[in-house]
Amino acid sequence: MPEFDVVDLGPADHPDVGESAPDFTRPLVTDEFWEDRTLSELVAEGGGGQTIVVFTPMIGSFVGTYVWEELRDRDWAERADRVVGVTASTPYAISQFIAENDAPFDLFADPANDVADAYGIPHDLDGMAGVSEPRVAFFAIDDDMTITASWVATDWPEFPEYDELEDEFGL
DSSP states (O other): OOOOOOEEOOOOOOOOTTSBOOOOEEEEEOSSOEEEEEHHHHHHHTTTSOEEEEEESSTTSHHHHHHHHHHHHTTHHHHSSEEEEEESSOHHHHHHHHHHHTOOOEEEEOTTOHHHHHTTOEEEOTTOTTOEEEOOEEEEEOTTSBEEEEEEOSEESOOOOHHHHHHHTTO
16 A cells, blocks of 8 residues: 555535535536536436435546545445536546446536535645645435535545445435
C-alpha cells in the first residue's frame, strides 16, 4: 500500500438530513454518451425510490477509483433504486473510466467543482491555487429532493464503513 499523509479536512457545511438537496445541471456521462441533465430530472425518473448521489475526487484517482470499484463489487447498481456520481473531472475522462472499469454507474462531470461547493463539501488541493475536488460523500435523496441519509468524509483519504452505510441507506 502506498504511503501518504492523512489530512484533516475539518467540518463540512453540507445539507443535513431533512433538508432539500441542491439541484444542479451538469453533463451526465453514461457508457454510451453524455448530455446536460439535472439532478431533479434523474430523481423524478426514479419512480418514487431513492437516488444515492456519490461524490468522489477526480476520476481515476486512487480514492475515486477505490470508491467506484467498491460500489460496483457490492452491486449497488442492482441494490439501489439509482446511484449517480459527481466528480471534478471532464466528460472525456469519465467516459474513459467507465469503459475501462466496466462501471455500471452514470456520473456527472463537474470539473469546476461547483456542485461540491453547492453541497458544502469542497476539498482545496494543497499547493494548487484555485483547484479543488469534492470530499468523498454520499447523500440519499427521496423523490421530493429531501436528503434522507448522508455520510461525508472529514479526513483525506477517508472511506465509510460500507456495511454500516448500506444499513443506513437501506441497501
